[in-house]
Amino acid sequence: MRFFSLAALLAVVATISLLGCSAASDTADATRKPRVVATTGMVADMVRRIAGDAVEVTQIMGAGVDPHLYKATRDDVATILDADAVFYSGLLLEGKMADTFVKVGRSRPVYAVTELIDESKLLTPDGAEGHADPHVWMDVATWAGGIPVVRDALVELLPEMSETFAENSAAYETQLAELHAYARTKIATIPTSARVLVTSHDAFNYFGRAYDLEVLGVQGLSTESEAGLQRVNELVSLLVDRKVAAVFVESSVSPKNIRALIDGAASRGHEVVIGGELFSDAMGAAGTTEGTYVGMIDHNVTTVVRSLGGEADACGFTGKLSGCDE
Incomplete structure (x- = not known):
């Protein structure tokens, strides 16, 4: 009969455990929802409406938080770096986070919701040094122009969900049109x-x-x-x-x-x-x-x-x- 030393037996057990953990980790990675980060509530809400339950959305700025003055914390940066995609409003609204977006954009997709809005619909008030007014969401019809950005970005992330994202986008556009008419x-x-x-x-x-x-x-x-x-x-x-x-x-x-x-x-x-x-x-x-x-x-x-x-x-x-x- 062949005997194993205690050290050898422990090594075998450790190897089996590691293999099991690796398999479990691979399974978890395959089944977990993509992690998406959004800056303001308006951006996060648009992502949630279009994505439904397909992604996990983390909102950086909560109620009462001023995005003009907000500086990303160490925890925010860690959350952003762990994300599969990042959405922000743009037009310098989150001005103090600009460097963070540049750095993160080198390794993962980063999207400005306002990037496809027709420039003719943007306001550039006197004294703004040529910068467009970033408060686009106050015009519901214009803010709806960001829906295609979010929809297409989510399709890139989860191509198999493209039909669902299209349906959710259409429903959201309809609701926003009704809200605009109400206003x-x-x-x-x-x-x-x-x-x-x-x-x-x-x-x-x-x-x-x-x-x-x-x-x-x-x-x-x-x-x-x-x-x-x-x-x-x-x-x-x-x-x-x-x-x-x-x-x-x-x-x-x-x-x-x-x-x-x-x-x-x-x-x-x-x-x-x-x-x-x-x-x-x-x-x-x-x-x-x-x-x-x-x-x-x-x-x-x-x-x-x-x-x-x-x-x-x-x-x-x-x-x-x-x-x-x-």
Whole structure:
């Protein structure tokens, strides 16, 4: 009879264990969903709507996070490097993450959702140094132009799911077209003289163009810009002269500049109230209607219409806005 030493026996067991682990790892890699990273909620929501359950989506920036100022953390970089594909909004919205995208793009697919949007539909305000306004999602019809980017990228990742991605894309396009029509119809009910939207920063220019509103922001396109005293005084005079009744704060921007407008108008004998909080650079909390792109825009439209004298049901386009049944 042949005997094995204890060391030899342990070596055999270790080899078998390693082979088993390797096989299990190969099986896990073959069955796991592709990992996709998205920066903002608006981008992540588009990916989820088109991908369905086919991929695992990680959203870097949550509710209330300002993408203009956001810097990728060490954990963010690790998550991005582990992803099979990365989606971001583009047009310098996530300016402080630009270097990260360049480096990651050398080893894995990185897509800007806005890259195929017709340049003729982009706004380049004065003082923007030739850079297009990145807040494209505020015009629902224009934002829908990013759907083909996401659809085609997902098809590259999972070719066998191409039919599903096409169907999901078509359904999302239909819903966004209906939302766009809702916004135009409801905002048209605001008296013409009252269609003045004053917010914390210039995030609503596309919104104003698409839905026929005069939009004025205290700060510039980026929240990094400072609101000068002259700008505040100009807006206070406008509020008083045109008897604007309401101004709006933003969920991802400090309300201090809006409060300065209210105080300034009050010192001149004109009362202005906060018409509500709008979602500009970030959506609402996860798990709420406002935590989806459709719900975000629905909330903004419904809030603006009801605060500026128009007619809209409190439950909005979706019929599910937070607090509408209270």
